Amino acid sequence: MSEMEMKARANHKNGNNCSMSLGMAFADKLGMTEEEAKNFVPAPRSIDGKCGGYLSVVAMLEKLGIDKTKEYEQMFLEKNGSLFCKELIAQRTGTGRTCNDIVGEAAAMLESLLAEN
Secondary structure (H helix, E strand, O other), X not given: OOHHHHHHHHXXXXXOOHHHHHHXXXXXXXXXXXXXXXXHOOOOOOOOOEOHHHHHHHHHHHHXXXXXXXXXXXXXXXXXXXXXXXXHHHHHOOOOXXXXXXXXXXXXXXXXXHHHO
16 A cells, blocks of 8 residues: 555544545645645535545646546546445445545555656
């Protein structure tokens, strides 16, 4: 597990929502403090009910001027099957997967996209 994935998961375990957890983990890369990054990313479900793990990474890619949104969306869909919180929560029943798993995976995906640049 990468350092960024561990940071994002720890932020989430410490009571931050999925979107904030990712923003805080990547604050340095955004040129922001953790508090600024926490307030920069969109809230979960704030855009068409989409997952904060998806929305926050899209916002960070855009802020960094990295044109990888479609690539990230495809990665997220391949891993999770949906972009929508309601569907993600429904399909994880009985699987043992949690929102913390999605947060960690989103961090790893963003990290791999950043490494490509």
